[in-house]
Amino acid sequence: MKKMTKMTTMHWMTKELKALQLKAQNDNIPILSNDGLLFLVETIKRKKASSVLEIGTATGFSAIAIALLTGVTVTSVERDEVRYLEAVNNVKAFGLEDKITLILKDALEIDIQETFDCLFIDAAKAQYEKFFNKFEPNVSKNGFIITDNLNFHNLDINKVSRSTRHLIKRLTSFKAFLKDNQAFDTTFSDIGDGMSVSERIQK
Ligand SMILES: C[S@@+](CC[C@H](N)C(=O)[O-])C[C@H]1O[C@@H](n2cnc3c(N)ncnc32)[C@H](O)[C@@H]1O
Numbered sequence: 001m002k003k004m005t006k007m008t009t010m011h012w013m014t015k016e017l018k019a020l021q022l023k024a025q026n027d028n029i030p031i032l033s034n035d036g037l038l039f040l041v042e043t044i045k046r047k048k049a050s051s052v053l054e055i056g057t058a059t060g061f062s063a064i065a066i067a068l069l070t071g072v073t074v075t076s077v078e079r080d081e082v083r084y085l086e087a088v089n090n091v092k093a094f095g096l097e098d099k100i101t102l103i104l105k106d107a108l109e110i111d112i113q114e115t116f117d118c119l120f121i122d123a124a125k126a127q128y129e130k131f132f133n134k135f136e137p138n139v140s141k142n143g144f145i146i147t148d149n150l151n152f153h154n155l156d157i158n159k160v161s162r163s164t165r166h167l168i169k170r171l172t173s174f175k176a177f178l179k180d181n182q183a184f185d186t187t188f189s190d191i192g193d194g195m196s197v198s199e200r201i202q203k
Contacts (some may be wrong), residue, residue, distance in 0.1 A: 012038070014071060014119070020061050020090060029083065032122065036192025040120065041069045043146065043197060049117035051075070053138060055107045055131050055158055056123030058099070060087030066120075067099040067128045074099065076125075079106040107131060119145040123168050125152065128174045132198075136183075146185065146201045150175060151194025153186055 013021075013034070024031045032040070042064070044052065054063055057078035067074050078084040084104040088118050091100045103110065107123060108130060119139050121131045126149055139145060150171055157168050175196075178186040184198035 010119065010146060012041075014068075017061075017065055017068070020059070020064065024059050024061050025057075029058050031058055031067075032148060035191045036195060037062060037065055039147055039189065039195060041066060041109070042117055043144070044070045044072060046131060047144060049118045049143070052120055053112070053116040053135060054079075054112075054119045054120045054122065055135065056121070057087045057102060058083050060090040060145075062120070062122065063077045063087070063100050063102075064094050064096060067096050072099075072118075073101075075101040075103065075112075077103045077105060077107045077110060079104070079123075087111040089165075103135070108134065114138065115140045115143075117143045119143070121145065122149070125149055126170045126176070128171070129177050132174075132177075140202065141200065141202070144197055146198075147174075147196050149193045150188065150196055151190065172200070 021031065041137045044066065052066055052072055052074040054074055056090055057063055057076040063074045063076040066072065078087060079148055084102060087102055091097060091102060108127065114140055117140050119135050121128055130184040132145060136145065152171055154167060155164060157165055160168070165203060167197060178198060182200060185201055188197050189195045
């Protein structure tokens with residue numbers, strides 16, 4: 001298992017992206033941190049990915065930022081209709097309708113045939129393993145899977161509510177699942193709220 005280092009700062013945040021980020025933060029909608037986003041963007045560029053499947057659109061901040069900063073196409077799934085509709089408006093406002101496809105559906109109930117170079121999992125934390133297993137077949141031969149929030153804000157398991165303790169346990173079990181997975185080589189990082197990159201092992 002390799003350990004990754006922190007990203008260098010870049011001037012990438014446009015006024016429009018900042019407004020989108022602030023609106024989500026003011027509405028208490030959890031979105032990817034700047035560090036996490038830059039890490040994701042750099043990984044997509046480094047690995048020359050051309051398409052991303054994102055699980056968890058929220059209002060479209062990460063999908064829009066990824067499309068703007070890398071030029072790749074993004075398909076993103078969201079189950080909350082209010083957030084989905086806001087994302088649709090945001091994608092239009094950025095003129096990215098040809099780059100971003102938004103799907104309103106519970107990701108665990110969807111059937112996607114297409115293949116993507118990158119799968120980005122950023123939805124319900126308790127379901128990460130299910131998302132991984134369900135969408136892993138949609139990841140191309142040289143593709144990779146990125147997950148966020150693996151550190152879950154470094155909360156102390158002894159000082160949180162029962163439901164949060166349950167989530168922390170599920171994330172711990174997901175990390176063990178990634179480490180044991182023979183089909184993927186996973187690298188863990190403390191960037192953002194704890195991210196992993198799982199690269200398909202070539203046979
Ligand atoms: C952390 S937010 C996504 C943030 C977004 N990726 C960003 O950084 O701008 C997680 C989103 O996943 C959605 N979600 C949770 N479980 C889901 C599921 N099973 N299918 C689709 N969306 C789901 C939630 O409604 C929420 O809007």
